Structures are given as C-alpha cells and as structure tokens.
Amino acid sequence: MGAQPSSVESATGPLAGLRVIELCNELGQLAGKLLADMGAEVIKVEPPGGSSARAIGPFVKDIPGPDRSLNFWYHNTNKRSIVLDYAGNEFDAGILRGLIEGADIFLEDTEPGTLSPLQLDYAALQATNPGLIHCAITPFGQDGPWAHYRVSDLVALAAGGPMRMNGYNEEDVPGAPPIHGKGDQAYNTACHFATIGILVALYHRDTTGEGQYIDASMHEALSCTTEVGMAYWFYKRTNVLRQTGRHAAANRTDPWLYRAADGRGLLMFGIGRDNATWRQIKEWFQSEGFGRQFDEPRFDSPAARQPGRGSTESSEIVAEAKTFFEAHDAAFSYRGGQERGQSWGVVYSPDETLADPHWHDRGFFVTASGEDVEAPVLMPGAPYIFSATPWQLRRPAPKLGEHTAEILAELV
Amino acid sequence: MAALPLAGVRVCDLTWIIAGPTATRVLADFGAEVIRVEHEQAIDAIRLGRPIIGDAPTLNNSGFFNYFNRNKKSILLNARHPDGMTILKRLVAVSDVVVENFSNGVLESWGLGYEELKRIRPDIIYCSISGFGHSGRDKEFTTWGPTAQALSGLTFMSGLPGELSAGWGYSYMDHTAGYYGAMAVLMALHHRNRTGEGQYIDISQVEAGIVLNGPAILDYTVNGRRGRREGMPPGNHAWQPAVAPHNAYPCRGEDRWLALAVMNEAEWQALVRAMDEPEWALDERFATNECRLANQDELDRHIAAWTVECDEYELMGLLQAAGVRAAACQHAGDRFERDPQLAARDWWHHLPHPEIGDCEYDGVAPKLSASPGGLRSASPVLGEHTHEVLAGVLGMSDSEIDDALASGALM
Numbered sequence: 110m111g112a113q114p115s116s117v118e119s120a121t122g123p124l125a126g127l128r129v130i131e132l133c134n135e136l137g138q139l140a141g142k143l144l145a146d147m148g149a150e151v152i153k154v155e156p157p158g159g160s161s162a163r164a165i166g167p168f169v170k171d172i173p174g175p176d177r178s179l180n181f182w183y184h185n186t187n188k189r190s191i192v193l194d195y196a197g198n199e200f201d202a203g204i205l206r207g208l209i210e211g212a213d214i215f216l217e218d219t220e221p222g223t224l225s226p227l228q229l230d231y232a233a234l235q236a237t238n239p240g241l242i243h244c245a246i247t248p249f250g251q252d253g254p255w256a257h258y259r260v261s262d263l264v265a266l267a268a269g270g271p272m273r274m275n276g277y278n279e280e281d282v283p284g285a286p287p288i289h290g291k292g293d294q295a296y297n298t299a300c301h302f303a304t305i306g307i308l309v310a311l312y313h314r315d316t317t318g319e320g321q322y323i324d325a326s327m328h329e330a331l332s333c334t335t336e337v338g339m340a341y342w343f344y345k346r347t348n349v350l351r352q353t354g355r356h357a358a359a360n361r362t363d364p365w366l367y368r369a370a371d372g373r374g375l376l377m378f379g380i381g382r383d384n385a386t387w388r389q390i391k392e393w394f395q396s397e398g399f400g401r402q403f404d405e406p407r408f409d410s411p412a413a414r415q416p417g418r419g420s421t422e423s424s425e426i427v428a429e430a431k432t433f434f435e436a437h438d439a440a441f442s443y444r445g446g447q448e449r450g451q452s453w454g455v456v457y458s459p460d461e462t463l464a465d466p467h468w469h470d471r472g473f474f475v476t477a478s479g480e481d482v483e484a485p486v487l488m489p490g491a492p493y494i495f496s497a498t499p500w501q502l503r504r505p506a507p508k509l510g511e512h513t514a515e516i517l518a519e520l521v
Numbered sequence: 522m523a524a525l526p527l528a529g530v531r532v533c534d535l536t537w538i539i540a541g542p543t544a545t546r547v548l549a550d551f552g553a554e555v556i557r558v559e560h561e562q563a564i565d566a567i568r569l570g571r572p573i574i575g576d577a578p579t580l581n582n583s584g585f586f587n588y589f590n591r592n593k594k595s596i597l598l599n600a601r602h603p604d605g606m607t608i609l610k611r612l613v614a615v616s617d618v619v620v621e622n623f624s625n626g627v628l629e630s631w632g633l634g635y636e637e638l639k640r641i642r643p644d645i646i647y648c649s650i651s652g653f654g655h656s657g658r659d660k661e662f663t664t665w666g667p668t669a670q671a672l673s674g675l676t677f678m679s680g681l682p683g684e685l686s687a688g689w690g691y692s693y694m695d696h697t698a699g700y701y702g703a704m705a706v707l708m709a710l711h712h713r714n715r716t717g718e719g720q721y722i723d724i725s726q727v728e729a730g731i732v733l734n735g736p737a738i739l740d741y742t743v744n745g746r747r748g749r750r751e752g753m754p755p756g757n758h759a760w761q762p763a764v765a766p767h768n769a770y771p772c773r774g775e776d777r778w779l780a781l782a783v784m785n786e787a788e789w790q791a792l793v794r795a796m797d798e799p800e801w802a803l804d805e806r807f808a809t810n811e812c813r814l815a816n817q818d819e820l821d822r823h824i825a826a827w828t829v830e831c832d833e834y835e836l837m838g839l840l841q842a843a844g845v846r847a848a849a850c851q852h853a854g855d856r857f858e859r860d861p862q863l864a865a866r867d868w869w870h871h872l873p874h875p876e877i878g879d880c881e882y883d884g885v886a887p888k889l890s891a892s893p894g895g896l897r898s899a900s901p902v903l904g905e906h907t908h909e910v911l912a913g914v915l916g917m918s919d920s921e922i923d924d925a926l927a928s929g930a931l932m
Contacts, residue, residue, distance in 0.1 A: 123712035147708055166761045167740040179743060180761065183735035231890075250888070253865035258841045260782075260848065263757065263767060267780030268848035270856055272769070274690030275679055286769035286778055287850050288687040289757045290679035292734050301700040306887035308707035309551045313526040313892040315714040321891035329886040332856055332863060336539070336691035337570075337585055342853035343881040344572040344584035349690070349853075354676070355667065357690035359571070365667065366685055374686050376671040447662040452652070454667070456686050458748030459674030459734035460741035470657035473728050477739065486742035492732045493705045494654070496635075497720035498712050 122148025123498040127311075129214040130154060130205070131188065135162040135293070136327070137218030137246040138184040139300035144214070144307070145187035146491070146500050152212075152516060153188045154205055156196065159509040160185075169481045175509040176480040182506045183477075183488060190507035191516045195227060202227050207520060210237050214307060218246040221256050231322040240320040242310045246303045250326030260327070265295035269331025274338055276351035278361075287351060292459075298334050299327035363416045363423075366456070367431050369439035374456030377430055377446070381414060386450040393445055399433045400426075463487060475502050525552020526892035530710065531914075533609075533616040534558065534593065537565035539666065539692055540650050540726060541622030542589040543699025548618070548706060549592035550885045550894040556616075556910055557595045558609065559903060561932050568903065574877045581876045581902040588900075591872065591882060595901035596910045597931050600631050604930035609633070611915050613641045617713075618706050622650040622698075625660045635721040644719035646709040650702050654725030664726055666692020673730025674737065677748060681756040697733070698726040736761065758817060765813040766792075769850055770825045772833040778850035779833040781824070781840065786810070788845055795843040796827055834859065857881075874899035907931055 119125070125148035131141040132154050145151040153160070164173065165180040191208075193201040206228065209215050215234065217224070224230045231243045248265060249255040266272040266289060277285040303325040310321050333339070341347045341359055349357035354366030354374065369375045381387030391408075394400035402425065407413060413422040434442050439455040446453035457465075468474060471494070476485035491500035530553040534545045542565075549555040559565060569578045570585035599605040610633075613619060619638055621628055628634055628649075638645045649655060652664030667688070670676045676688040705722045713719055731738070737760075740746045754760070759767040762784070769778040783789045789810075793802045801807070801823050806816045813820050828836060833849040840847040849855065856863055863869070870882045877899070885894030911917045911925070925931050 123708040126715075143704065164762070166763065167736060167744060167746070169743055171744065179739040180736045183739055244887075249862050250866055253862045255841075255862035258837075258848070259844070259846045261767075261784060261846050263759075263769075263782050264780045264846045264848045267769065267778070267850040268860075270851055270853060271689075271691075271693070272780065273778075273850050273852045275687045276690065277681070277684065277687055282681060282684055284771075285681065285687075286757060286771070288679050288681070289769070289780075290675065290687075290689055290693070291754055291760050292675065292678050292737065294675075294693070294733060297733050298697070298700075301697065301704070302886045304704055305547055305700065305707065306889055308704060308711065309526050309894070310889055310892065311711050312530075312707060312714070313889075315711060316526075319891055321889055323887050323889050325887035326866070328862060329866070329868060329884065329888075332868070333883045333886060334693070334696045335853065336693075336696065337572075337588075338691060338853045339856075339883060340584040340588040341572050342857055343588070344574050344877075346854070347572075351687075351690050354680075354686050354688045355690070356692070366688070368685060374671065374676070376667055376676075378665050378667055447659070450663075452663045452665050452668045454664070454669075454671035456671045456676045456688075457674055458677045458753075459731070459737035460748050462672070462674055462731050462734075463738065463741070465659075465672075467653060467657040467659040468728065468731070471654055471725070471728070473725075473731070477742075482743055486739065488739050488742065489728075489732045489735050492701045492724070492729045494723040495705070495709065495720055496722070497718055498709075 120148035120150070120503060121499050121501045122146065123495065124149040127214065128152070128212045129216055130208050130212045132217040132219065133246070134160050134218055135165060135180070136296050137216060137300060137303065138162055139297055140244070140246065140303045140307070141188060141216055142184050142186055143300065143304045146502070148498065148501065149214070151188040152208060153185060153190045153507065154195065154208070155190055155192050155509060157192055157194050163509065169479065174480070182479050185506035187503050188507055189512035189516060190510055191513045192510035195229070202229070204517070204520070205229065206234070209234055209241065212238070213240070213242065215241060215243045216303070216307070221247055221251045235320060238320070240314060240318060242307055242314065242320050242323065244303050244307050244323040244325055246299055246325045246327065249328045251324045255328070262293045262295045263289045265327050265331065266290070269295065269328050270335045270338060271331055274335060274349065274351055274357040277353045281353045295327060295331060298330045299325065302330035363427055367434040369434050369442060370436055371438040373439035375434045375439045375442050376454040376456065377434070378452050378454070379416070380426060380430055380451065383411060384409070387414065389449040390451070393449060394429070394433055397433065400429050478505050480508070525895060526889070527552040530554065530618065531616045532556065532618045532620060533612050535619065535621035535623070537622065538567055539589060539695035540698040541620055541702070542567070543696050544648070544650065544702030544706065545593065545620055546589055546591065547700065547703035552894065555593040556612065556906070557590065557593050557901065558598050558600070558612070559595055560599050561597065562599070579876060584877070586900055587874060587877060587880055590900035592897050593901055594906035594910060595904055596907040597904035599930055599932055602928065602930045604925050604928045606631065608911065608915065608925060608930060610641050613638055613645065615914060616642065616645070617710070618646045618648065620648045620702060620706065624663050625651050625653070625655055639719070644713055644717055646706055646713060646719045646722070648702055648706050648722040648724065650698050650724045650726060652726050654728065655723045666695035669694040669698070669726040669730050672727045674734045674748070675730050678734065678737065678754050680754050682752050682754065694726055694730045698724060698729045701729045763814060764810055765817045766820050766824055768821050770821070770828040772828050772831055772836065777833050779828050779836050779847055780850050781845065781847040784846065789813070791844045792840070795840055795845060799823070799827070870896050872896055872899045875902060
C-alpha cells in the first residue's frame, strides 16, 4: 500500500484504507465517487487528453477546458488524478499495472476486449494480485451479440426499458415520443449496481480472502429498474402505457400533476384517503373558499372518495383540487397538503432544491471549489448519513494530472 | 450451488411498499437471510398491488409484490403486542442488520429506536429509509416515489419544453433509494467486519434524488443559470453534452421508436453514410454540430422521415455496425421476447410459487465471477416462515410458540 496522500484530512468513511484504481469516463465515474466519498483512496488514471467527461458541460462561465467541466467536478470528488499514456506507451502501461498490483479494487469502463492487449485484463491482473476486485462497467456486459454496441445515456435508457415508461397521454401531447429523463440516469443506475457488486465482492473478500471479476452491464441494471413494467409483462403479458407525469399503467389512470398559479407542477398523490385527513383537507379547502359541496354526506365514505373507481364524488374532488391548485402557488399547496398528512410534492427544478431550508438543516449541501471560481459554491453532498463512519468531502475533483508526480513518487 | 456471498448475514426486514424491499431484495439476491416481519393489521399494501394473478387479491397473489420480495422469508408478528415485541427483540438480537422505511418516528413509537436496538445488539447495523430523513424541520413530511422525484428535480428534468412534466413513469426513486440502502448496509458490514462496530444510517429518499442532479445544480451555483428557463427541459434533445441529432424517432408500426445519439463529427458522417447520403444531409445547415443544433427540428424531421419506414431493430443493427449509437426503445415485452442480449446472458429465470404457480423473474446484476448472486425462492406467502424462524432461528419451543399464537402476538 502506498503512502497516505499528503495535505488532506484522513478519511472517516467505512472504506478508509482501501485503494481503488479508476479508469473511467462518464459511464463509470460515479461509482468511483461513491467509493471515494466513503473513504476509499481513489486514483483516477487518465489518458493524456483526460477523461472524456472533462469535455462535458456545463463549464465554468461556459468556457470549455479540462478543469472547467462541472460534470467532472461533481463526479470526481475525493479522487486524485494521474496521467498515463497506458494505451500508447509500454512504460506507462507498466506503471498502471504496478498501481493495480498494489490496489484493492480496479474500476474501469472500457470497451470489452480493449484491456487484454495491454495485459490489463483480469486474467493478467489477478496473477499478481489474487485479492483484486476488478469491476468492469460496460453498456451491455462482456459477452453477447450487443457487447460491442455503443450507447449514450439516451440510447441506454431506451434499450434498457426506463425511457419507454416516461411520456405523455396522446390527448396531452399528440405523437409525443417516450421521454429521456435527464441527468445521466442510465450511467447512474449502472454505477449503483457496479458499486453494489464491488461491496458484495468486498464482503466476500473479507470472509474468504478471495478477489474476483465483476461484469457490470448497464443494460441489465436498467432492465431490473422498471418497477411494475416488468411485473405486468411477467403476469399479464401486458405492456404498461406511458402517461403524462405519472406512473405508466395497464389502464389509464387519473392525473396526479397540476399546474399551479406560479407555473410549477403540483403533484397530488392521493387526497384524504382516510376520514381524519379528509376532514383536515376539507376544512383547509373551505377556509380558502373551495370545496363547499364537500360537506354533503356523500363525501363521507373513503370508498366513494377513492380515485380510479369512477365515482362522481372522486371526480368532483379531483376537479375541485385542480381548481384549488391552479389558484395557489405550488409550495403553498405542497406544504399545506403535507401538514395535513398528504404525500404531495412540488416539481422543483434541480436548483430550486437549494431554496428549501430542510436540506440545509440536515447539512446536505456541501461546498465545491475549482478553477476560476472565487468563492466555494454549493453542490449535493451525502446520499446517506452514517453515524460512525460518515460521508466526507476531503478534496475537490482533481485537475488533469494534478497528482501525477505525487503518485509516481509514492510508487518508488 | 456454492454458498452465496452474504450467506450468514441475517436481516430483520421491517420494510414495506418498494424502497425498503428493494434494498432487502439486493441483500437477499446475494444470499442474506432476509426475514420480513409482517402484521395482518398493517399489511404491506404491495401485497394487494396489481397485477393480481387470479380473480381477487389474496395477499399472496400479487405479481408486484412477488417481483420485489423473492428470496425472502415472512413471519407474522404484531410488534404492538407485548409478546410480539419480546419476540421481535429476540430476532433483533440475532440479526446483523435492521432495515425499515417507515415514516419518521414509527420505530421510536414502538420503543425500538436505534438506542434500544443497540442495547439489544451492540453491533447492529440499523438502516432507515424515509422521505425527508430523521432530522430537519420537515422530517414529518412523507413521500412516495413520485413525490421524491418531484421534490428532487428529477421530474422537472424529464419533459418537453412548455408542457407539464412527463416525469418518470414509475418509482425510479423507490428503486434508487433502495439501492442506496443496500450500498449503505454493505459498507457498514465491511466496517463492522474490520472493527466490530455497528451504526445507524439515515437515508432521505429526496436527498438520494438530489444527488443524481449534481451538474445541473452546479450550473446554477457556479454560472447562475436556473433550470426553469425557456426551452428547458429539452425533451429528448441533449442537455449536456449539447449534440444533435439526439432524439427518439418513430419507426414502422404503432408506437415503435428508435433512440439515436450522435456525439461527434465521425458519428455524424457514419450516420449520413448509413442513410445512403441523402441530399438533405449534405446541406450546410447540418454540416457541423453547431449547425445541427441550430436546425435541430428540421434535422429531426428528415431523420424521422427515414426511420418511419423501417423496423427499429433492423435500424439498430445497421447503425451500430456503422458506428452510430442507436437502440430500439424497448418496453418490457420487447426485452423479454426480442432482446437477444438479455437472452444470451441468461437473464430470465423461473421459480415456483404456491399460489401464483410458475413465476418469471429477471436475474441478479451485476455478475460476480466467484460469488454470484442467485434466485432461491419466490416471494414468501404471508407468515410462511413464522414457525421455521421462531423455532429454528430463535430456538423457541413448540409450547412457547403455541403460547405466542394463543396470545395473539403472531398475527
């Protein structure tokens, strides 16, 4: 194991003491971040031009540059960067092999077959490091007829199934295609599964000392992340229909999403299912001048109020709620609903989450810094709060090759 | 079958609906002994979830429940009955992990908060998944998957400009909060293996969603650019990297689509050749990525006029052979019946279920060479393992179990 990296606080996370060599572009970089943020020492090996994620915007002040990609900043926290021309230079390939020989985990997202000519495939690596956990993230897995097919996030979400479930009712947007949910969610899901695989392999190594190879297919990760879609096929041979702003379903369901007075979407996920919360909702609506008819006894039965059963009461409630939402700002209805036991939400844009003090109460947002940014800026922090071994931001994403000399010196 | 990697890890599973059961599905798939603790008076609503196999729900014939709860055991236990709580505490004492996804404060109301769990089992790993987490001013607020998707920005980022959000057509954040739960438990197990120390993990489903939007948030905090602006979200057009063409194009037949993304100039040239170099594609309005972005709607119309005559799988093969990123936009039936990749990798499985009969399942991802996960049993019928667990795991005698039954603790 190499010397501890200099000038940085020691890791508090549960993976402290583990060394990871990461050879990833945009597909696999989140997996490296998940390990690094929980204490692993992650060395990111980049080719001379840098990870291709460094060319993905948005960029600081919209000026492209290897150290200005906010995509890279976010997904490479707590890592160090070494530049090695491992594909073009046998000396550098040897350095990479040496790094992996001293590592616990090798994480890569290269196309199947490209590492064998460099003696960087699992068969070669495990000969000198039998405890190694080698995780290969690819679009479709290491074998099979699509193994060499190429994807983007959009293309992967289409093939894997999630995209087909997002979209619009024909009467809302005629001819609308299935919709690509943004944010690289195919890559994210691939990395969630890859990380699960690495952690299972780590448990296996803890108990047996044995390392192994992980074939992490994004396509498989996505194909088991479509909830009721797969179940309806298995049991009914039915493909669920995509709908505007709500779950795809075997049969059309009532809308959940309404446009509030301020233009934001208001998500109404059920309304007054039990009598206690119904009474609260009714009084609240009436205090705002809505739902006067709700006093009629026909609204007293939960069964009559239940949506999707075609009752006139249910239709009237939905129509009145729509009018109520359209007359108020989304946050007013959201908070008022939640305060009365309703799991309602507002459709916030990602940046609007910063304005909600609840997340600041929990210390969720953390600060990032980097090239051409004077003061630290906020970004999302921990996806989980650990009591004994907390998530931690020890260093920002590395500049290209920032730690090349430092890491080479440690190898000597 | 070789021992599964998490064999010997026992999980006291107090979860329901989807997020929690997804976390424990991952652990069960890799061999943990997951014991669902269920109560007839507070049944997991997913046991009634469609699709139902048969004429009416029986609590054991939901295909939805069966999908998320394979490889697990089920015991019936009333935690609000004093004898039931005594038995639950005995189960905690022999468990490595407790997972729950109740609303904030439910476990405390049972007298089974983390301090009590730790008193019973000092190295316990306690993982909670809730909407807003266990701290903060709105911790009493609650979520379902769609709520968390709306509040985290994920719903906003899925839609056509000027329209209501399309959002996610399923509870992506139930799946994903569950994945974070599984990762957290596995990390905590590694820490416990090294140090003997357990811990308490607090997961907010909304925070796990905000984590998936980092670059968009940095675009605001660094560049001051709001997500809510003209042209956002951009439908299937690319957000970042900004490239074109980038869309789903209609194909022959009803509701058939091909997803296609051209990421650079070489791929554009490959697409033009694959389309047989139509005259429009050689026009200077499409000569560079900047031009294609500026004329994207017209570009899309041209490509759609080509794809609409074709089968999307044939186009996928043609374009992939040419070096263009493209795929059929597959629904569940496509993946099961037409996807040669999933078939070639033995992705589909069968297991018998006493009420449902033969059940189909997807496989375990990712594939581990030395200690792969696997499928052992369909989802448990309600209380299927009560006697087995009470006798076999807790060492209760038949008369103790009879007494508990008579007292109403096991229902």
